[in-house]
Amino acid sequence: MGLVSQSSTTECEFDIEFRGVTKRFDDIVAVDDISLGVERGAFFSFLGPSGCGKTTSLRLIAGFDQPTEGKVFIGGESVVGVPSHKRPVNMVFQQYALFPHMNVNENIGYGLRQRRPKPAKQEVLKRVDETLEMVRLSGYGKRRVWELSGGQQQRIALARALINRPTCLLLDEPLAALDRKLRREMQIELQTLQRDVGITFILVTHDQEEALSMSDNICIMREGKIIQSGSPRKLYDEPVNKYVADFVGKTNFFNGEVVESTDVTVSVKSDSGQVLTGMLIKGATAPANKSKASVAVRPEMISISAADATNNSANIAIQGRVLNRIFLGEHSEYLITTEGFGDVLVLSPKSIESNNQGFAPGDNVSISWKPDAALVLGDT
Ligand SMILES: Nc1ncnc2c1ncn2[C@@H]1O[C@H](COP(=O)(O)OP(=O)(O)O)[C@@H](O)[C@H]1O
Numbered sequence: 237m238g239l240v241s242q243s244s245t246t247e248c249e250f251d252i253e254f255r256g257v258t259k260r261f262d263d264i265v266a267v268d269d270i271s272l273g274v275e276r277g278a279f280f281s282f283l284g285p286s287g288c289g290k291t292t293s294l295r296l297i298a299g300f301d302q303p304t305e306g307k308v309f310i311g312g313e314s315v316v317g318v319p320s321h322k323r324p325v326n327m328v329f330q331q332y333a334l335f336p337h338m339n340v341n342e343n344i345g346y347g348l349r350q351r352r353p354k355p356a357k358q359e360v361l362k363r364v365d366e367t368l369e370m371v372r373l374s375g376y377g378k379r380r381v382w383e384l385s386g387g388q389q390q391r392i393a394l395a396r397a398l399i400n401r402p403t404c405l406l407l408d409e410p411l412a413a414l415d416r417k418l419r420r421e422m423q424i425e426l427q428t429l430q431r432d433v434g435i436t437f438i439l440v441t442h443d444q445e446e447a448l449s450m451s452d453n454i455c456i457m458r459e460g461k462i463i464q465s466g467s468p469r470k471l472y473d474e475p476v477n478k479y480v481a482d483f484v485g486k487t488n489f490f491n492g493e494v495v496e497s498t499d500v501t502v503s504v505k506s507d508s509g510q511v512l513t514g515m516l517i518k519g520a521t522a523p524a525n526k527s528k529a530s531v532a533v534r535p536e537m538i539s540i541s542a543a544d545a546t547n548n549s550a551n552i553a554i555q556g557r558v559l560n561r562i563f564l565g566e567h568s569e570y571l572i573t574t575e576g577f578g579d580v581l582v583l584s585p586k587s588i589e590s591n592n593q594g595f596a597p598g599d600n601v602s603i604s605w606k607p608d609a610a611l612v613l614g615d616t
């Protein structure tokens with residue numbers, strides 16, 4: 237009876253977990269009391285502007301830095317005091333840091349060859365071949381790394397991390413050095429690779445499109461704090477504040493002062509005296525009267541009609557004039573200037589424009605949206 241280990245039978249939900257983690261560098265609070273959990277096998281991203289603490293968060297997982305307060309758990313175990321080479325994670329850096337004097341095989345096998353006891357040569361070769369196949373570069377082993385394209389070098393960097401068979405791969409802006417087209421290709425490759433190998437990926441990026449298109453879950457950071465985390469859809473549809481709405485996708489903000497609120501709606505008055513109403517996010521408390529708030533409407537939720545056309549009275553409508561139209565194939569992007577609320581971006585699908593050719597700069601128009609398409613958001 238006494239031989240049964242209790243801890244080994246504990247079911248653990250998270251592969252990576254932060255509990256109240258803070259990291260200070262002298263006066264700088266790089267990571268400020270963060271708690272989060274990343275599920276096993278998930279594609280998770282830290283998203284935020286430069287300096288918000290993304291790299292530091294990864295380094296705390298990798299063990300290159302230690303928390304000033306709080307604990308990091310990997311696979312349900314606290315990793316306090318566990319050195320980085322004993323953690324089942326591997327990091328792929330912003331600069332790939334491949335060894336230029338080594339060929340592809342040597343670069344990928346480097347980590348294994350450093351292990352003590354040193355694995356047999358045949359074993360290293362076998363693992364290198366397997367890993368090359370994983371990143372679809374079989375046959376490239378003898379090439380010099382400088383002979384390879386940016387995308388191939390990226391895959392070598394991934395292979396070098398994957399050969400250690402980590403349970404979690406940490407990726408610090410791994411695509412930042414690539415041009416736009418290659419970046420898109422690599423995003424798809426990374427997603428495919430993650431599904432194939434089935435391990436947890438934690439990506440750091442300041443590129444919202446990248447985070448949105450790749451991740452199961454995103455954690456949006458600002459100044460060392462988590463502002464909101466959730467699925468891309470949740471962050472897009474239910475941002476908790478203006479910062480998140482602005483970071484995730486494009487949004488129009490109609491700024492003003494709160495003049496009235498109910499349990500579900502808030503009305504905001506612009507400087508010019510126009511009043512707009514937005515819905516409160518589920519569970520949010522209404523901002524106080526007279527405080528600053530914004531009504532946020534996504535560009536694709538707005539429709540345009542001729543100024544003199546009769547409008548569906550259930551919708552919220554404001555008058556404006558077309559400043560610019562950019563034809564983008566499937567849809568057109570309009571910039572409409574309004575009197576009370578500044579310039580408004582509208583994404584109009586081709587399907588609803590086909591009968592009237594859309595609108596031209598100078599046209600007077602009415603823009604409108606359904607009441608539930610407008611969210612009221614505070615600044616913080
Ligand atoms: N080793 C360090 N010493 C002092 N300050 C640091 C160190 N590493 C990071 N910082 C500071 O911590 C903050 C967060 O940095 P970082 O995690 O690199 O941000 P991000 O990766 O989001 O750009 C920044 O203000 C940065 O200057």
Ligand SMILES: [Mg+2]
Nearest residue numbers: 287290291292
């Ligand atoms: Mg960074």
